[in-house]
Amino acid sequence: MRLRSFFNGAVATAALACLATPSLAERLTVALSANVTLLDPAMTTTVGTDLSVISHLYTPLVIRGPDLKLQPALASSWEAVDDNTWRFKLRPDVKFANGEPLDAAAVKWNIDRILDPNQKAPVRAWLSAIKDVRVVDPTTVDLVTSSPYPSLPDQMSMIFFLPPVWSKSHNPAIEALGSGPYDLVEFKPGDRVVLKAKPNYTAGPKPAFDDVVFRVIPEDASRISALLVGEVDLISGVAPSELARIKNSGKFVVGAVPSTRMQFVKFNNLKAPFKDNPALRLALNYAVDKQAILDTLFEGYGSLNACQPLNESYFGFNPDLKPFPYDPAKAKELLAKAGYPNGLTIEFEVPLGRYLLGAEVSQAIAAQLEEVGVKTNLVEMEYGRWIDKFQNAGNVGSLSYLGQSWPTLNADGMLSLFETGNRYSYYENADFTRLIREARSTTDEKKRVEIYKKATESFCADPAHIVLFNQPTTYAFADRVKWTVRSDDWFRAVDVQLAK
Amino acid sequence: MARVILTRLLNAVLAIWGVVTIVFVAARLLGDPVLLMLPIGASDADVATLRASLGLDQSLGAQYVDFLRRVAVGDFGTSFQFQRPAMTVVLERLPDTMMLAMVALVLAVAFGLVGGFLAARFRGTLIEFVTMLVALIGQATPVFWLGLVFILIFAVQLRWLPTGGTGGVEHIILPALTLATFTSASVARLFRSSLIEVLSQDYIRTARAKGVSTLRLFLKHATPNAAMPVLTMVGILAGELLGGAVITETIFSWPGVGRVIVQAIETKDFSVVQAGAVVLAAIFIAVNLIVDLLYVTLDPRLRA
Numbered sequence: 001m002r003l004r005s006f007f008n009g010a011v012a013t014a015a016l017a018c019l020a021t022p023s024l025a026e027r028l029t030v031a032l033s034a035n036v037t038l039l040d041p042a043m044t045t046t047v048g049t050d051l052s053v054i055s056h057l058y059t060p061l062v063i064r065g066p067d068l069k070l071q072p073a074l075a076s077s078w079e080a081v082d083d084n085t086w087r088f089k090l091r092p093d094v095k096f097a098n099g100e101p102l103d104a105a106a107v108k109w110n111i112d113r114i115l116d117p118n119q120k121a122p123v124r125a126w127l128s129a130i131k132d133v134r135v136v137d138p139t140t141v142d143l144v145t146s147s148p149y150p151s152l153p154d155q156m157s158m159i160f161f162l163p164p165v166w167s168k169s170h171n172p173a174i175e176a177l178g179s180g181p182y183d184l185v186e187f188k189p190g191d192r193v194v195l196k197a198k199p200n201y202t203a204g205p206k207p208a209f210d211d212v213v214f215r216v217i218p219e220d221a222s223r224i225s226a227l228l229v230g231e232v233d234l235i236s237g238v239a240p241s242e243l244a245r246i247k248n249s250g251k252f253v254v255g256a257v258p259s260t261r262m263q264f265v266k267f268n269n270l271k272a273p274f275k276d277n278p279a280l281r282l283a284l285n286y287a288v289d290k291q292a293i294l295d296t297l298f299e300g301y302g303s304l305n306a307c308q309p310l311n312e313s314y315f316g317f318n319p320d321l322k323p324f325p326y327d328p329a330k331a332k333e334l335l336a337k338a339g340y341p342n343g344l345t346i347e348f349e350v351p352l353g354r355y356l357l358g359a360e361v362s363q364a365i366a367a368q369l370e371e372v373g374v375k376t377n378l379v380e381m382e383y384g385r386w387i388d389k390f391q392n393a394g395n396v397g398s399l400s401y402l403g404q405s406w407p408t409l410n411a412d413g414m415l416s417l418f419e420t421g422n423r424y425s426y427y428e429n430a431d432f433t434r435l436i437r438e439a440r441s442t443t444d445e446k447k448r449v450e451i452y453k454k455a456t457e458s459f460c461a462d463p464a465h466i467v468l469f470n471q472p473t474t475y476a477f478a479d480r481v482k483w484t485v486r487s488d489d490w491f492r493a494v495d496v497q498l499a500k
Numbered sequence: 501m502a503r504v505i506l507t508r509l510l511n512a513v514l515a516i517w518g519v520v521t522i523v524f525v526a527a528r529l530l531g532d533p534v535l536l537m538l539p540i541g542a543s544d545a546d547v548a549t550l551r552a553s554l555g556l557d558q559s560l561g562a563q564y565v566d567f568l569r570r571v572a573v574g575d576f577g578t579s580f581q582f583q584r585p586a587m588t589v590v591l592e593r594l595p596d597t598m599m600l601a602m603v604a605l606v607l608a609v610a611f612g613l614v615g616g617f618l619a620a621r622f623r624g625t626l627i628e629f630v631t632m633l634v635a636l637i638g639q640a641t642p643v644f645w646l647g648l649v650f651i652l653i654f655a656v657q658l659r660w661l662p663t664g665g666t667g668g669v670e671h672i673i674l675p676a677l678t679l680a681t682f683t684s685a686s687v688a689r690l691f692r693s694s695l696i697e698v699l700s701q702d703y704i705r706t707a708r709a710k711g712v713s714t715l716r717l718f719l720k721h722a723t724p725n726a727a728m729p730v731l732t733m734v735g736i737l738a739g740e741l742l743g744g745a746v747i748t749e750t751i752f753s754w755p756g757v758g759r760v761i762v763q764a765i766e767t768k769d770f771s772v773v774q775a776g777a778v779v780l781a782a783i784f785i786a787v788n789l790i791v792d793l794l795y796v797t798l799d800p801r802l803r804a
Contacts, residue, residue, distance in 0.1 A: 035763060037581045038584075040583055043583050044581075045538070045539040117549050117553055120550055122537050122538050122550070124546060124549075124550075125538050125539055125543070125546040126539065128543065128545070128546055171583075173582065173583035173584055174584065188666075188755065189582070189589070189592065189593075189755065189760075190593060190755030190756075190760060191596075191666050191753070191755040192665070215665060215753065216755070217663075217664060217665075218750050218759070219750050219751045219753070221651075222663055222664050222753060225651050225655055225656050225663045226663045226664065228656055229656055229663060231662060382766070383766070384530060384536060384766055384767070384768055387531075387536060388532055388535065423544060
């Protein structure tokens with residue numbers, strides 16, 4: 001009896017709690033699938049959670065809009081004054097909430113902090129080409145690099161600035177005193193981050209929502225349930241097969257945009273059988289029916305990559321190249337030419353829990369390869385263990401299912417992942433490597449586009465991996481809001497409006 | 501009594517030292533955290549700089565000695581990913597974890613005792629059959645499935661309770677019920693068999709012979725003795741509920757210790773794994789110490 005009254009009481013409390021918080025039009029609740037670990041912009045490179053939340057609190061020099069174009073933020077304009085120097089002109093009126101100015105000196109203090117080895121900042125890897133930060137005057141700052149760094153402005157869209165004086169006496173990992181459109185109200189690790197719009201924010205467009213709550217909901221099914229009952233407004237990373245169910249349950253908008261991340265099956269070209277065997281590399285590219293995988297596993301969402309490790313979002317993309325057609329006969333022919341007329345057996349490593357439907361896609365690819373005579377031993381492993389083999393031990397399996405993107409959306413960074421000598425490349429294409437190094441030596445955009453055209457052609461003639469597709473970024477949101485979904489991983493309340 | 505406690509405390513320190521040593525070695529077998537911390541594309545120099553600044557370029561022995569020296573003064577190091585003391589990261593999750601474990605344990609013991617009692621009292625009847633069937637199903641049902649079904653019924657269909665997260669009392673009901681279902685089943689089965697065994701003993705026959713009513717016989721004479729094994733089990737269950745509720749915590753987005761440890765393992769955040777293991781081991785040992793002391797209080801034969 002007592003138990004029942006307790007239960008009734010609890011239900012009543014729950015009902016009251018629902019009544020007590022009417023769905024205020026100005027509140028936006030976003031579901032994140034992973035934990036927000038900290039709020040210090042120097043100490044995290046995770047875009048989808050940490051940096052996304054940080055972007056509400058702090059201001060970068062430039063910001064990337066949902067159309068993936070760079071827009072002014074703290075910097076009103078920027079230009080390359082010579083091959084190794086980028087000059088940023090800053091807005092004079094941007095201040096932190098305690099009145100500290102966000103000026104050239106504050107920018108310098110932040111970048112110096114990131115570059116200081118004692119700070120152990122993971123972000124340092126993005127800026128290690130910066131040799132010097134020069135304060136020209138309070139609203140002008142020069143970033144001097146050790147070699148030409150054409151995509152530095154893109155990179156700066158991911159660097160946020162702390163208030164130098166405040167930071168001396170506070171821990172920016174859990175506290176925040178920002179210059180951005182929102183103030184931090186509550187940060188409960190593993191559970192939620194609560195933000196409130198600054199009443200007098202003038203440094204950018206006024207956000208549509210007064211309150212923004214990021215809730216950490218790691219389980220996919222629970223995230224969908226939370227959306228269906230109206231606890232959250234936006235979710236992403238939904239299994240494609242669930243999208244129709246969500247749409248059919250009422251007031252929701254669902255869909256997918258091609259992500260800036262490209263999925264592929266990496267070859268270990270440094271050891272047999274792929275080493276010095278371009279025919280084998282080509283053969284496998286003809287053996288996989290990429291479109292069938294998108295159609296069956298991704299409900300048709302996603303788009304094929306065009307024979308290069310770049311897609312339309314990237315500077316330097318080559319629009320003339322076409323995806324490899326699915327042609328098992330040609331694959332068999334090339335296999336024979338490669339010296340394997342009776343096929344071969346190779347290992348295929350699949351890191352788990354990292355990519356949408358990674359295990360399913362890998363199994364489909366393995367089945368298709370088997371049809372042309374390439375048997376694979378699928379080894380599924382925890383991501384941390386796989387990345388250790390991949391980056392450290394240098395002995396990754398012959399095949400691995402992998403997705404890569406480059407946050408600045410620039411061929412320079414993305415193609416460097418295939419440059420001979422890079423620990424991630426597992427690829428020796430002298431022609432390709434020479435070309436991307438040549439592109440790096442000039443800031444002339446036209447010239448660089450031309451060089452990247454040649455480099456991607458060279459890649460396509462001798463691919464480093466089985467070129468697959470852009471993993472679709474799936475999303476679903478309540479139709480009371482309008483979300484301009486973006487194809488990079490950023491999750492920003494400023495991309496969301498109230499539906500009219 | 502004081503001597504018993506002192507011996508147990510010394511044992512506890514030894515046990516915790518064993519736990520940290522095993523965790524220290526196991527964590528380092530996971531591989532190199534630096535590569536997970538840096539963005540893809542980081543240069544060899546960046547990797548080497550970060551590795552050196554974290555002391556990970558030292559030999560395993562040197563790292564271990566350094567680690568023990570710091571643990572001795574309560575310093576578990578700084579978490580790579582949270583940039584805060586590892587112990588703080590773990591301890592700030594403890595209130596939520598304890599609350600969930602506590603509510604789940606109370607529910608489990610309550611359900612378990614009632615179920616076990618019914619099954620033993622009405623032995624050989626339909627009541628026993630149904631109670632034990634329910635217990636069997638409860639024990640065999642996967643936690644993740646049960647949790648999702650609870651969400652679908654109580655949160656999505658009926659809209660009585662939230663799908664997850666923390667907040668008021670309403671947030672704790674579903675995760676606690678999910679955890680309690682499994683544990684109460686074990687309690688019920690153990691209590692039933694323990695009661696049945698006690699009921700076959702001579703003193704019960706004597707009590708019956710002198711005309712004690714059935715209810716009084718069960719409650720006054722049989723239950724105290726039959727409850728002793730359950731008490732031991734509660735100690736073990738408490739430990740399991742505190743550290744082993746990862747699946748429930750994940751399904752209900754509950755920010756518990758289990759989840760933070762699993763996240764730390766995935767990112768190779770050694771210091772958090774070590775701090776978490778120590779906290780859980782300490783709690784486990786403490787709970788079992790309390791159970792032992794309760795034994796002494798409840799069982800006059802042990803009061804020497």
